Amino acid sequence: MATIGFLHTADVHVGTFRTLVRELAPGRDDVHVVDEALLTGARERGVDDDLRDRLRGRLRQVAAAGAGLIVCTCSTLSGHAERLSAEVGVPVLRVDRPMAEAAVAAGRRIGVVAAVASTLTPTVDLLASYAGPGTRIVEAPCLDAWPLFESGDLDGYARRIAEHARTLDVDVVVLAQASMAAAEVLLADLGKPVFSSPRAAVRRADRLLG
Incomplete structure (x- = not known):
C-alpha cells in the first residue's frame, strides 16, 4: 500500500494523524515531517519567496521519505502547498x-x-x-x-x-x-x-x- 505523508507545523499533530491513519487506513504506512518555522514565518511576514522555497523543500523531504501523497496539515499554508504538487512530484492535499x-x-x-x-x-x-x-x-x-x-x-x-x-x-x-x-x-x-x-x-x- 502507498504511504501517506504529512507535513505539520506542530509536533502534536503527528500523534493525531498517525492515530487516524491506524483507524481509517489500517495497514497503510505514514511518514511525518514537522517544521514549526513555516507557520511562524507565515504569521510574521506572509508567504514570501523564501518561505515558499522552505515549504517546497519540506514537501520534497516528505516525498523522498516514500510518500505517495502528502497532506499539508497547516491551513495557513496548505493552499500554497497544494499548488506545489507538480514541483514536488507527488500529489499534495490541503487538509481542509x-x-x-x-x-x-x-x-x-x-x-x-x-x-x-x-x-x-x-x-x-x-x-x-x-x-x-x-x-x-x-x-x-x-x-x-x-x-x-x-x-x-x-x-x-x-x-x-x-x-x-x-x-x-x-x-x-x-x-x-x-x-x-x-x-x-x-x-x-x-x-x-x-x-x-x-x-x-x-x-x-x-x-x-x-
Missing part, C-alpha cells in the same frame, strides 16, 4: 479541502473559527470557491485561544474554541485549524453541524491512494 466541501453542503450560514489570523483568509477563500448563491461565510476569530495551544494547554485550548463556537449565530461551524479537532467532540450537543479537518483529510488521502 474535504472539510470545506462538506461544510458548504450542510448549511448556508457558515461560521469559520480560527485561532490564528493567518488561517482566516485561506479558509474563507476555499469555502467561497465551493459555496453556492446565498451562502454567507462569517469570520469568527478566537485569537485568545492560541496562547493556550502554544503553552501546551490543549484541553484549555479546545474548551476555549468550543466556548467561542457556541456564541455564533450560524447554521454550520467550521473549525479552521487541524489543532481544533478536540473541540468538535465538545460541541457534540450543539445541535448544528460542526466540521474539523483531520478525519476527513485522512479518509480522502486513503481514497486517493487507492
